[in-house]
Amino acid sequence: MGRSRPPLRDQLLEASLRLFAVRGYRGTSLQDIATEVGCSKASLLYHFSSKEAILGELLSPTAQAADELNERLAALPDDQVTVAAVEGFVELALRFRREVTLLLSEAEEATKTPVFDKSPGDRLVHELAARSAREPDRLRAWMVLGAVAVACASGPDLPYEEMREQMVSTALRMLDPGAGGA
Amino acid sequence: MGRSRPPLRDQLLEASLRLFAVRGYRGTSLQDIATEVGCSKASLLYHFSSKEAILGELLSPTAQAADELNERLAALPDDQVTVAAVEGFVELALRFRREVTLLLSEAEEATKTPVFDKSPGDRLVHELAARSAREPDRLRAWMVLGAVAVACASGPDLPYEEMREQMVSTALRMLDPGAGGA
Amino acid sequence: MGRSRPPLRDQLLEASLRLFAVRGYRGTSLQDIATEVGCSKASLLYHFSSKEAILGELLSPTAQAADELNERLAALPDDQVTVAAVEGFVELALRFRREVTLLLSEAEEATKTPVFDKSPGDRLVHELAARSAREPDRLRAWMVLGAVAVACASGPDLPYEEMREQMVSTALRMLDPGAGGA
Amino acid sequence: MGRSRPPLRDQLLEASLRLFAVRGYRGTSLQDIATEVGCSKASLLYHFSSKEAILGELLSPTAQAADELNERLAALPDDQVTVAAVEGFVELALRFRREVTLLLSEAEEATKTPVFDKSPGDRLVHELAARSAREPDRLRAWMVLGAVAVACASGPDLPYEEMREQMVSTALRMLDPGAGGA
DNA sequence: ACAGTCGGGACAACCCGTTACT
DNA sequence: AGTAACGGGTTGTCCCGACTGT
Numbered sequence A, B, C, D: 001m002g003r004s005r006p007p008l009r010d011q012l013l014e015a016s017l018r019l020f021a022v023r024g025y026r027g028t029s030l031q032d033i034a035t036e037v038g039c040s041k042a043s044l045l046y047h048f049s050s051k052e053a054i055l056g057e058l059l060s061p062t063a064q065a066a067d068e069l070n071e072r073l074a075a076l077p078d079d080q081v082t083v084a085a086v087e088g089f090v091e092l093a094l095r096f097r098r099e100v101t102l103l104l105s106e107a108e109e110a111t112k113t114p115v116f117d118k119s120p121g122d123r124l125v126h127e128l129a130a131r132s133a134r135e136p137d138r139l140r141a142w143m144v145l146g147a148v149a150v151a152c153a154s155g156p157d158l159p160y161e162e163m164r165e166q167m168v169s170t171a172l173r174m175l176d177p178g179a180g181g182a
Numbered sequence E: 001a002c003a004g005t006c007g008g009g010a011c012a013a014c015c016c017g018t019t020a021c022t
Numbered sequence F: 001a002g003t004a005a006c007g008g009g010t011t012g013t014c015c016c017g018a019c020t021g022t
Helices: A007-023 A030-037 A041-047 A051-074 A078-095 A097-105 A107-112 A120-128 A135-154 A160-175 B008-023 B030-037 B041-047 B051-074 B078-095 B097-105 B107-112 B120-128 B135-154 B160-175 C008-023 C030-037 C041-047 C051-074 C078-095 C097-105 C107-112 C120-128 C135-154 C160-175 D008-023 D030-037 D041-047 D051-074 D078-095 D097-105 D107-112 D120-128 D135-154 D160-175
Strands: none
Touching (some): A007 A051, A007 A097, A051 A078, A051 A120, A078 A135, A078 A160, A097 A107, A097 A135, A097 B097, A120 A135, A135 A160, A135 B135, A135 B160, A160 B135, A160 B160, B008 B030, B008 B041, B008 B051, B008 B097, B030 B041, B051 B078, B051 B097, B051 B107, B078 B097, B078 B120, B078 B135, B078 B160, B120 B135, C008 C030, C008 C097, C030 C041, C051 C097, C051 C107, C051 C120, C078 C097, C078 C120, C078 C135, C097 C135, C120 C135, C135 C160, C135 D160, D051 D097, D051 D107, D051 D120, D078 D120, D078 D135, D120 D135
């Protein structure tokens, strides 16, 4: 009955995510997080063994979702992978919006976390490029990644479905060399 | 007598840029920079009054270039501004590649610097969206910003001209709602 | 149902003695002890009001034995006290071997404990010196104390009887100024 | 006009030695040392990279002297080594009296220091036992070690020459099985 | 109901070491 | 060469709820 887990732990995670996103990982001290929640720093470190552990726990669901997405994409034939990759990534980025913001600006720190051993970002770029190894294809794939991530991080706040559609269609247009330019 | 090696001041700026990009602004200490160049911490602080000043000086040319670009764009009629904005931003991002990488991951820190009082990024988004206030247009503009910035930061290393063309054409495709989508 | 394992309290004392001897008093945390035994730190502090109390309880039997020894020695005439003191101290050191090790390296901490108000060590030195106040006699008495204590702490592990004999005879030789030297 | 007071670095070493001997290594904080000398903690850490480094530097001369003694002893024939070892060790212990006190009570910490890679104590015991591997001989050697160390640490404060003679003759008596016992 | 036992959660004070800066 | 302020992390200690067996 009711929530089984203690609230403080979740409060701490929530506050950490908020502060990390605003001031950055290094820019946020354990004291900041504790003060925000209203508990002592020692209490914080009772729940999480270290600052890095907080980041890990914060990013782990996102990493897992990304891994699952990559797994799903790996099973698809080449001609279907692009659309699926775009849709999958856009949905993931919208679902873990703040986490993606974090990853964008704290990439260096995040990769030290054991959660991101095999960088899911690189695998995703591979699929977005329709498994092509051609440099122009890879460049466009990186652009898609950046477009979606930055839009989620800094873009305007539209309703979910509208944002999803806009981002998916724009991203597909980026990847279609046949479409019209100027 | 000709200078045998670049003056210390320039060496320090170069080393700072390199280290900031790799370890982040807060992740880099004054000691790190001094050690990298091989001079004393006191010498460093003789040339730059504070750590923040280094970041400011590092970003100032980029900010100035962005301001000039925005000035130029402001003089253009609505139907020409999109193409000009895209081409201008891509060229700027390529010219100040490492600086843009820094800005991307240290946005919070950078905005504290007096150089970026009136965020040139926001103005640029305004122009990229062809001065439209419609949210979908602004969203696409942010996507272009992210696409170009991330591609410069993490994308593959292609020759200048090839990279420029690819990025410009892809960005224009993003902004053209008439082109083919799903 | 007979108790399957020794009661928690005794387990804690045993673990404390072992850990104190290896890592030192300050080098051992309450968490270490609790973890070693497999109970919570709070449980530990239910049985012992403080860390110092553990040390006190650990050392109290040794202190009591030393006091009794001193009492016994006090009743002896001067010409018998040396042999009795040596034999008594050697046996005591062997019986409380690990405790003596602790006392040797944590003397400072131990003396803060109320158990050791009137240092039994000083009284023992007095007896070992055959109640002489001459400095050379006192010096030799301290040497005996150190010899036996260090041998118990760091020396080889011989059978009880052999160790006892060796230590007693060696100690008596130390105290006999008439015996041959260089 | 000669320097009015010793340079800060030496003051710090002196204060560290004094405090370590009284309160123990772990019982002494960097703040304690800094306060004792009257400088800031950061100043302390400017001169010594860590707390462990202070201990290392404190013990290094003693370790070197012990190594030299062991080297000298190694070159002696078996029948001369005992006397030389005793005299050498006594003189060393008197010369580095406070350091030996430290080693006696902080053995665990000291052995972590790189200065004491190959424990000079074990080598010294080997020589004091006249290179015998017999357990009783080794036991007596440990007793000598303890006797001298503890006498220096806790014994009365006699003039150097008197103390030296007393300790040497007593130690030799310990090691001579032929001398009178029970 | 009640004393004895145990543990999850919390905290003040402190630790060693680093930072930007003088 | 020197420092104040802060960094992350650990210490010993404690509160209070939840189990025993009686």
